[in-house]
Amino acid sequence: MSGRQITGRRIGDAALAVVVGALVMTTAALDHATTVLDHVLIAVASAALAFHRSAPRAVLAVATAAGAGYVLHAHPGPLAALPVLGAVHTAARVGHxxxxxxxxxxxxAAYVGTGPGTREVAERAALLLGWFLCAVVTGLADRNWQAYLRQTEQRALQAERTREEAALRRAGEERLRIARELHDSLTHSISIVKLQAGVAVHLARKRGEEVPPALLAIQEASGEAMRELRATLEVLRTDDPVGTPRQLVDRARAAGLPAELTVTGEPRPVPAAVDRAAYRIVQEALTNAARHAGPATVRVRLDYGDEQLTIRVDDDGRADPARPSPPGTGLTGMRERVAALGGTLTTGPRPEGGFSVRARLPVREADGGRARDQAATAGEPA
Structure with a gap:
């Protein structure tokens, strides 16, 4: 629960105590027999209601003691029971x-003992008995309703997780199918092109002839295409991270790309989907920098906030804001990952030159789910 919601509940509880106290105080003011002690007892019983969420048993004890003392001393009407009714309802709602x-x-018992056993006192006691029974019953009904809502929410979350798992399984099967098709078709064709170009280059050199530049370009391009295709197939065959962002940065640095990693906030475990997305975002950003940025330094920053994980990858390469290039498949896939998690993604050339990728992934939902589970275990409404 957010701080704003907690503050709102506290204000509501304080308002409840004020309204109940005002009603009982107004009724007591019409009775000229009340004293300062009576007003103090009313104030104590009513003020206790402001803490009914955090300490329901203590509130019940204080309201009952102060209310009983008030009716024994002043012999008031039935409205004097309002603070105690509220405390009884709250206690029943949390299971007491x-x-x-x-x-x-x-x-x-205190109310009946305020005077002789007249018919009027008996009628008022019967009325109060009905009120107290209603307070207990409504408290139990509220408790059952809250439990039903929690169960419904848990079932909805479970159904959502099941749908997500099914979607991920179907996506994985589709990736494997595409990987098989690419391997069986493109890999064979590119291998033939590379082989034929290599044979032609070898024969030309063996005969002492000058190798045509176009043939060398075909040989080099076919080799690069094979390397990129193998990397693509590796990504398609698994969507699970095979390391950490720090390992990605270390591998990029070992491959000759100047890269730095900065981690701020308090690193902590995040949901698996967020962890997977963060890994792939850093991986794609480093790959794009290596391919398109030219001689550049890449800075990777991970910021762990209370409600979100922010990933920022900046390079000082040759991207120019005056000539933005259309987004490729990698950036499109990155955007889809972030959108699926309810996050935001900003990409594009930097005003000072170079390219920037910034993603914000929410992580608060998992904490909220743990808080709801703990509340359900304790029997308290979340």
Whole structure:
């Protein structure tokens, strides 16, 4: 739960205590027999309601003791039971049925003992008994309703996870199918081109002839195409990270690309989908920098916030904001990953030159789910 929601609940609880206290105080003011002690007891019983979420049993005890003292001293009307009714309802809502029943009995006994056993006192006691029964029943109904809502939410989350798992499984099967098709078709064709170009170059050199530049270009391009195709097939065959962003940076540095990694905030485990997306974003950004940035330094920054993980990859290469290039397949896939997680992605040339990739991935949902599970275990509403 966010800080704004907690503050809103506290304000609502304080407002409830003020309204209840005002009603009982107004009723007491019409009775000229009330004293300062009576007003203090009313204030204590009503003010306790402001803490009914954090300490329901203590609130029940304070409201019952102060309310019973007030009715024994001032012999008021039925409205004096409002603070105790609120405390009884809260106690029943969090599962303290026995305490709620005992507090109701104590207050009713005090109310009946405020005067002689007249018919008017008996009628008021019967009315209060009905009120207290309603408070207990509505508290239990509220508790059951909250439990039903939690179960419904858990079932919805489970169904969503099942759908996501099914979608990921179908996507994995489709990637494997594409990988097989690419391997069976393109790999064979490119291998033939590379082989034929290599044979032609070898024969030309063996005969002492000058190798045509076009033939050398074909040989080099076919070799590069084979390397890129193998890398693509490796990515298609697995979507699970095979390391960490730091290992990606280390491999890029070992391959000759100047790269730096900075981690801010408090590193902590994040949901698997977020971890996978972060790895692929850094991987794709480093690959693009190696291919297109030219001689450049790449800076990778991971910022762990309370509600999101921010990934930023900047290079000082040759990208020019005056001549932006259309996004390729890698950037499109990166954007789809981020969108699937409810995050945001910003890419493009930097004003000072070079290219920048910035992704924000929400991680708060997992923390919220743990908080709801803990609340459900404790029997408290989340």
């Amino acid at each position: 049925r026995g305490l709620a029943g005992a507090a109701s009995t104590v207050f009713l």
